[in-house]
Amino acid sequence: MKKFLWIGIAVMGTLTACGAADETAEVAAPVAEVAEVVAPVAEVVAPVAEVAAPVTASASGSAVRDLKGREVTLANWANVPEPENKGSAQEESLWEYRNEMMEEHNFTFAEVGVTTWDGTLEYFSSNTLSGHPKDDIYRIHSSFVSGLLHSGLAYDLASLNSIDLDDPKWSQLAIDYMTKDGAVYGIAKTQRPSFGVFYNKRLFEEAGLDPDLPYDLQASGDWTWEKFEELSELLARDTDADGINDIYALPYSGTIFQYAALSNGGSYVGRDENGMLYNNTLSPETLEGIQWVADYLAKDYELLTTKNMGHTQSFMDGQVAMYVAAESVCVQLNKGMTDEYGFVFFPKGPKLDKYVTTNNPHFWVIPSAFSKEEAEDAAFALDMWASQPPDYRGEDDWMAELFPLYRDDRAVEETIAKMRQTEHIAIDYANFISGNVKIADYTNDVYFDGNTPTEALETIAGIWQAEIDRVNALNK
Structure with a gap:
C-alpha cells in the first residue's frame, strides 16, 4: 500500500547514485x-x-x-x-x-x-x-x-x-x-547498508522453494546460517547430469568471511571503551564465523568467477541463486536483470540474536x-x-528513492527499514585503518591455500598488530 503512495512522488527510472562495484576482491x-x-x-x-x-x-x-x-x-x-x-x-x-x-x-x-x-x-x-x-x-x-x-x-x-x-x-x-x-x-x-543477500526468485521456484521464503524466515527470526546452508544445498544444481553444477548458490568473495564474523557478534578488529583498537580475530565469535564459511565453501556451493565474469553479472545471468553484496548493487540489478529478485539480511550466527549489516x-x-x-x-x-529539501523530510521519505529499484515492497519495508536502525549496524574497525591490513591475505590463505583459520592468522598477525599499535599510539 505504501508503495503506491511513494510512486506518486518517485518517477520510475535510473537513480544517479553510484552502484557498488563487483566485490571480486x-x-x-x-x-x-x-x-x-x-x-x-x-x-x-x-x-x-x-x-x-x-x-x-x-x-x-x-x-x-x-x-x-x-x-x-x-x-x-x-x-x-x-x-x-x-x-x-x-x-x-x-x-x-x-x-x-x-x-x-x-x-x-x-x-x-x-x-x-x-x-x-x-x-x-x-x-x-x-x-x-x-x-x-x-x-x-x-x-x-x-x-x-x-x-x-x-x-x-x-x-x-x-x-x-x-x-x-x-x-x-x-x-x-x-x-x-x-x-x-x-x-x-x-x-x-553495506551488505545483505540478494536472491533470484525464479531460481528459488525452480528449486521447489517459495520465492518469499527468505523474507518469511527473516520475519520469524529463523534466517540462520543453518537455513542458509540448507537452501544452498537445494539451490546448487547440476541441471544436465554431467557431474558439474550449472547453477550455484552464490559467487565466491572473500568478504563473506568478514560478514559471517559480524553476523555472529565478532569482527576482525574491535574497539574498546577507551577508543583503543585490538585484534579480534581469535575471539570465539569471529573464529566460529570464519570456520563456518570455510566449511560451507568446501561443499561446492559457490561459483568462482573469472575476471571477465563479475559477481554481479553472474547473478543477473542466473548462474547463482544468491548474491552477498552491498545494498546499492540494486541500481545495477534494476538496470540489467530480467528475473525478479529479493533482498534480506545476511543470516545470523548462533551467538547473535539479531540480524546485522554494516556501513563503511x-x-x-x-x-x-x-x-x-x-x-x-x-x-x-x-x-x-x-x-534533503523540506518536502522530503518525512520519517519514511527515503523509501521514495528505493521502491523503483526493487521488484517487491518487502525489500524496502522489512529489510532496509531495519538495516537503517542503529541496533542492526555492526562495525568492524579493520575498515577504519590503513591499507596495511590486507584482509585478502587472510581469506586467500583459507580459501585458496587450504589453511585453517588459525594457521592463516599466524601468517598475518604481526602485520595487523603493527598497524593496530600504530593507530593506538596516536590515540594515547
Missing part, C-alpha cells in the same frame, strides 16, 4: 607512508577572533546569510555534477532546493574529482599544511581516517555554529569514531588552516548540500 590499495604529513602539527591555524557570519536582509526583512559569492568545493575522487536528466521526482526536488539555496545565500558548490580514493588523505594533508587549502571540504576514505583523527589537520566541527551534529542525517557512529577529547574532526551522512562511511573534513569564519561558511554550505 578486497581492495585495500597500498599507499605511501604519510606519517610525516599527517603527524600532529603545531599552530597551523592562525589565531582569529570569533567572527559572526555575514548576513543581509531578505525581501521579507529577515536575516539571510551571505557567503559573498564564495565558490565552495568538495574535493572528491570523482566529479559529481548536476545531472541533466533527473531520475526521480525526489532528485528533481533535491537539485531545485540546492540551486535555490546557492542563489539565496550567494555561493556556489561543486564536488570535484581531484585525486584517487586512496590519495585523498595525502592531498588533504599537503593542502592544509600549505596554509592555503585549494578546496573547502575533503572526502576521505574510511581506510585512512584514523591517522587524520590525530593529525591536527582537521577543523573541530563541534566548535562551529553552522552545523548541527545531532541532526539525524549525520551518522552518529561516524561522529563517535571521529571524536577525540570532545572535538569532532569528521562527519559522514547516514549511509546505505566516507568522511567529510574541513581543513584546520581555515579561519573561524571560513570554516563556518564551509560547514554551512556542506550542511545545506547534505540536506
